[in-house]
Amino acid sequence: MNEKRILTKTKRADVHDKKRQHITKSAAGLFIKKGYTNTSIRDIARTSGISIGALYHYVDSKAGILSLFIDWQSMYLNDFINNKSSVLMRKSPEESLAIGIKTYITAVDELRDVILFWYQEARNIPPDRLSCLLDIELQITQLFSDIISAGCDCGKFKVRDINLAAHNINVLGDMWAFRRWYLTQHCTLNHFIREQTRFILDGLRSGKY
Amino acid sequence: MNEKRILTKTKRADVHDKKRQHITKSAAGLFIKKGYTNTSIRDIARTSGISIGALYHYVDSKAGILSLFIDWQSMYLNDFINNKSSVLMRKSPEESLAIGIKTYITAVDELRDVILFWYQEARNIPPDRLSCLLDIELQITQLFSDIISAGCDCGKFKVRDINLAAHNINVLGDMWAFRRWYLTQHCTLNHFIREQTRFILDGLRSGKY
Amino acid sequence: MNEKRILTKTKRADVHDKKRQHITKSAAGLFIKKGYTNTSIRDIARTSGISIGALYHYVDSKAGILSLFIDWQSMYLNDFINNKSSVLMRKSPEESLAIGIKTYITAVDELRDVILFWYQEARNIPPDRLSCLLDIELQITQLFSDIISAGCDCGKFKVRDINLAAHNINVLGDMWAFRRWYLTQHCTLNHFIREQTRFILDGLRSGKY
Amino acid sequence: MNEKRILTKTKRADVHDKKRQHITKSAAGLFIKKGYTNTSIRDIARTSGISIGALYHYVDSKAGILSLFIDWQSMYLNDFINNKSSVLMRKSPEESLAIGIKTYITAVDELRDVILFWYQEARNIPPDRLSCLLDIELQITQLFSDIISAGCDCGKFKVRDINLAAHNINVLGDMWAFRRWYLTQHCTLNHFIREQTRFILDGLRSGKY
DNA sequence: CATGAATGAGCATTCATTCAT
DNA sequence: CATGAATGAATGCTCATTCAT
Numbered sequence: 001m002n003e004k005r006i007l008t009k010t011k012r013a014d015v016h017d018k019k020r021q022h023i024t025k026s027a028a029g030l031f032i033k034k035g036y037t038n039t040s041i042r043d044i045a046r047t048s049g050i051s052i053g054a055l056y057h058y059v060d061s062k063a064g065i066l067s068l069f070i071d072w073q074s075m076y077l078n079d080f081i082n083n084k085s086s087v088l089m090r091k092s093p094e095e096s097l098a099i100g101i102k103t104y105i106t107a108v109d110e111l112r113d114v115i116l117f118w119y120q121e122a123r124n125i126p127p128d129r130l131s132c133l134l135d136i137e138l139q140i141t142q143l144f145s146d147i148i149s150a151g152c153d154c155g156k157f158k159v160r161d162i163n164l165a166a167h168n169i170n171v172l173g174d175m176w177a178f179r180r181w182y183l184t185q186h187c188t189l190n191h192f193i194r195e196q197t198r199f200i201l202d203g204l205r206s207g208k209y
Numbered sequence: 210m211n212e213k214r215i216l217t218k219t220k221r222a223d224v225h226d227k228k229r230q231h232i233t234k235s236a237a238g239l240f241i242k243k244g245y246t247n248t249s250i251r252d253i254a255r256t257s258g259i260s261i262g263a264l265y266h267y268v269d270s271k272a273g274i275l276s277l278f279i280d281w282q283s284m285y286l287n288d289f290i291n292n293k294s295s296v297l298m299r300k301s302p303e304e305s306l307a308i309g310i311k312t313y314i315t316a317v318d319e320l321r322d323v324i325l326f327w328y329q330e331a332r333n334i335p336p337d338r339l340s341c342l343l344d345i346e347l348q349i350t351q352l353f354s355d356i357i358s359a360g361c362d363c364g365k366f367k368v369r370d371i372n373l374a375a376h377n378i379n380v381l382g383d384m385w386a387f388r389r390w391y392l393t394q395h396c397t398l399n400h401f402i403r404e405q406t407r408f409i410l411d412g413l414r415s416g417k418y
Numbered sequence: 419m420n421e422k423r424i425l426t427k428t429k430r431a432d433v434h435d436k437k438r439q440h441i442t443k444s445a446a447g448l449f450i451k452k453g454y455t456n457t458s459i460r461d462i463a464r465t466s467g468i469s470i471g472a473l474y475h476y477v478d479s480k481a482g483i484l485s486l487f488i489d490w491q492s493m494y495l496n497d498f499i500n501n502k503s504s505v506l507m508r509k510s511p512e513e514s515l516a517i518g519i520k521t522y523i524t525a526v527d528e529l530r531d532v533i534l535f536w537y538q539e540a541r542n543i544p545p546d547r548l549s550c551l552l553d554i555e556l557q558i559t560q561l562f563s564d565i566i567s568a569g570c571d572c573g574k575f576k577v578r579d580i581n582l583a584a585h586n587i588n589v590l591g592d593m594w595a596f597r598r599w600y601l602t603q604h605c606t607l608n609h610f611i612r613e614q615t616r617f618i619l620d621g622l623r624s625g626k627y
Numbered sequence: 628m629n630e631k632r633i634l635t636k637t638k639r640a641d642v643h644d645k646k647r648q649h650i651t652k653s654a655a656g657l658f659i660k661k662g663y664t665n666t667s668i669r670d671i672a673r674t675s676g677i678s679i680g681a682l683y684h685y686v687d688s689k690a691g692i693l694s695l696f697i698d699w700q701s702m703y704l705n706d707f708i709n710n711k712s713s714v715l716m717r718k719s720p721e722e723s724l725a726i727g728i729k730t731y732i733t734a735v736d737e738l739r740d741v742i743l744f745w746y747q748e749a750r751n752i753p754p755d756r757l758s759c760l761l762d763i764e765l766q767i768t769q770l771f772s773d774i775i776s777a778g779c780d781c782g783k784f785k786v787r788d789i790n791l792a793a794h795n796i797n798v799l800g801d802m803w804a805f806r807r808w809y810l811t812q813h814c815t816l817n818h819f820i821r822e823q824t825r826f827i828l829d830g831l832r833s834g835k836y
Numbered sequence: 837c838a839t840g841a842a843t844g845a846g847c848a849t850t851c852a853t854t855c856a857t
Numbered sequence: 858c859a860t861g862a863a864t865g866a867a868t869g870c871t872c873a874t875t876c877a878t
Contacts, residue, residue: 035332037246041873045840053839053876062873119387120329123244134390161404163395167388168381168408175380178328181343186372195370199377203412228862250848261849263863271848430840437841453750455664459869470870472842480869537805538747541662552808579822581813585806586799586826593798596746599761604790613788617795621830668852672861680855680860689852 019058023048024068032113036066036124063126070129073114077136080107081143093151094201097169100147101197104140105173109189115177141166148204157204165204172196229267232257233277241322245275245333272335279338282323286345289316290352302360303410306378309356310406313349314382318398324386350375357413366413374413381405438476441466442486450531454484454542481544488547491532495554498525499561511569512619515587518565519615522558523591527607533595559584566622575622583622590614646685650675651695659740663693663751690753697756700741704763707734708770720778721828724796727774728824731767732800736816742804768793775831784831792831799823 026048030039041062045052059065084103091099108115118133144166151157159165176183176192183192235257239248250271254261268274293312317324327342353375360366368374385392385401392401444466448457459480463470477483502521509517526533536551562584569575577583594601594610601610653675657666668689672679686692711730735742745760771793778784786792803810803819810819
């Protein structure tokens with residue numbers, strides 16, 4: 001009986017999670033298309049096919065939905081960090097970096113809407129989630145920093161401000177999201193990855209002259 | 210008498226322009242701090258010390274204020290383009306580029322709020338102004354493209370996708386605006402300019418190996 | 419369960435209709451008393467005892483309320499047309515016309531506010547409803563035209579411009595609404611009906627001299 | 628000197644009157660086209676080419692302009708009454724009535740916008756002017772009453788409710804203004820006058836059977 | 837659990853009128 | 858006299874959130 005109750009509870013929690021996810025996804029589409037402020041709770045309710053009242057059973061506020069949306073997307077990038085971080089260091093710094101850049105830009109391509117959203121809606125993101133996002137950003141940067149650092153140590157790279165370089169890499173990848181209006185008309189993703197990799201590696205390489 | 214009337218008219222137009230500018234500036238501060246959507250006409254009226262009614266004497270709508278704000282800022286960047294473009298080509302490509310980057314980042318530093326605003330509020334910017342902004346953006350990019358192109362011609366640079374490289378420079382400058390949260394805590398402006406210049410030049414330089 | 423849901427739905431729709439009707443009636447009173455433009459949504463909300471927000475659950479706009487009001491009233495006149503049209507032709511033209519006039523003026527008496535409203539607010543009535551009203555007006559006129567026509571055929575009436583005559587009848591009935599300020603002080607409804615009937619019949623009758 | 632002052636004063640008064648007339652005419656056009664409530668003081672100022680401030684030198688309020696407009700138009704109808712009243716009684720009642728109807732409808736044709744305006748905007752007309760208008764209306768009705776009365780006295784007409792008959796004539800003339808949407812597409816003015824005259828005379832004539 | 841009706845503050849904008857210049 | 862800038866209450870309408878059913 002006790003066990004059953006727990007199971008029920010778990011099941012209930014599962015259903016809750018499913019619903020929350022559904023709401024979040026519906027909201028995500030609207031947030032991305034129309035912006036956070038221009039999306040109304042009614043829009044979300046209509047799009048998700050859930051009544052306003054029910055919606056408030058699963059989420060506590062509009063900002064809460066935004067938080068969920070961010071949490072949901074954070075996972076992807078966290079995965080990126082966790083999966084790759086260990087792998088990358090086994091190769092040569094240049095190879096590592098090339099793989100890192102490629103993986104990152106591929107992720108950016110997948111999450112382009114979300115990344116654009118972050119750039120645009122930073123103001124409306126609840127502070128705790130914003131700092132969480134910045135943290136992820138920094139972790140990614142750190143990943144690149146580590147590789148660059150390793151490259152510097154073995155003389156392949158020559159960089160004065162490693163962190164700045166890492167940020168540069170980050171930004172040169174994010175570009176794929178926020179300059180989409182230009183890039184998609186002039187590049188393929190692969191071309192973009194190739195050229196950015198070259199540009200970055202050349203920017204870091206030592207012993208050039 | 211006729212002359213007087215004209216003078217009066219000119220004076221009046223001047224006063225109008227002054228007021229409009231005042232309103233625009235007040236609004237700009239609010240737009241930047243709170244975002245366009247979250248800024249109300251009442252806010253603007255209060256901040257500018259002008260009654261709502263009077264405000265509508267000088268501007269036609271909230272979107273109109275935004276347009277004024279953008280026009281006002283566009284001038285700065287237009288100046289950047291017009292003043293520099295002729296000057297830059299007299300030097301060597303590398304020198305030109307270094308000067309161009311420095312000037313651009315300096316401009317970004319001055320207009321950081323506005324640039325951030327563009328990145329964030331693109332959605333709410335009236336289409337005509339948005340296309341105007343993109344045009345400026347492309348002109349700036351073109352400026353860099355020309356320099357890179359010249360550098361390639363004389364063998365100093367080796368770049369496959371010149372336009373992409375130009376966009377990279379653009380973005381690596383804009384960074385100073387949209388990664389301010391990180392950069393201002395780790396860099397001075399001068400350090401940033403120096404390192405970005407180095408990074409970019411190295412990224413473009415040929416004959417490295 | 420399905421059935422229950424349908425019932426619920428129907429019930430809900432019913433409640434909606436009731437509320438809409440309530441709002442419409444409240445608004446009607448205000449529209450008639452103060453005019454459409456001089457009636458504010460706040461007035462309607464206050465008078466109907468419904469909050470502004472709730473009000474917009476049931477109607478989509480102020481113009482929408484006006485449309486509802488017109489639709490609601492149109493029904494009455496449509497009934498007049500549909501019920502009477504078949505009945506009238508069984509009698510002699512003169513009798514038919516007398517009955518038709520009496521019935522019409524009785525309807526005018528009932529709908530006097532509304533008819534006055536139509537005369538006064540034509541400008542503000544949404545185009546689709548206005549054309550709907552004109553259509554009803556023309557149908558009524560047609561009713562009279564048909565009777566007059568029949569009367570002419572059998573030699574009882576002698577009328578050159580049948581349609582104009584029908585319009586005359588219409589207008590001589592509507593008078594009861596828009597000359598109320600005079601008529602109610604000098605006539606009873608019955609007197610009015612009697613005299614207008616006589617006036618009209620005499621105006622149409624042939625073989626007089 | 629005293630004389631001069633008086634002249635000046637008179638002149639000034641004249642100029643005032645001219646301006647007032649100009650404003651009134653401009654306003655009239657707008658009132659008729661857009662309705663009283665939907666016409667703004669700004670519209671009137673713009674249309675008349677007079678500044679808002681100046682406008683308030685000559686008139687005291689928006690309602691005041693409306694009053695002026697009504698006064699201005701009242702004159703026409705007053706002329707109609709005064710000029711015709713004496714003339715009409717010299718002829719036979721039937722002839723008199725025919726002339727009266729023709730003259731009245733001709734006046735209606737000229738003043739159609741104004742008459743329509745009265746029907747529509749009665750609500751917004753200042754009470755004193757409204758009663759003034761009703762007075763004119765009654766005077767016109769009286770004119771017809773007198774003729775009908777004379778016709779009854781000499782046995783040409785047989786009417787029970789003379790005042791109602793007079794109102795009928797009035798309304799059957801006004802029709803030309805407020806059913807313009809229908810009539811102008813099916814009648815010429817002359818046809819309308821002819822047929823209405825016939826209809827009315829037949830409606831009044833005695834000894835028919 | 838689910839529903840959607842209810843709330844009322846808030847929004848951008850308009851308006852007749854006043855008044856300093 | 859003439860101007861038009863200034864006022865701020867009022868307008869139609871939207872919204873996130875609550876709560877009775």
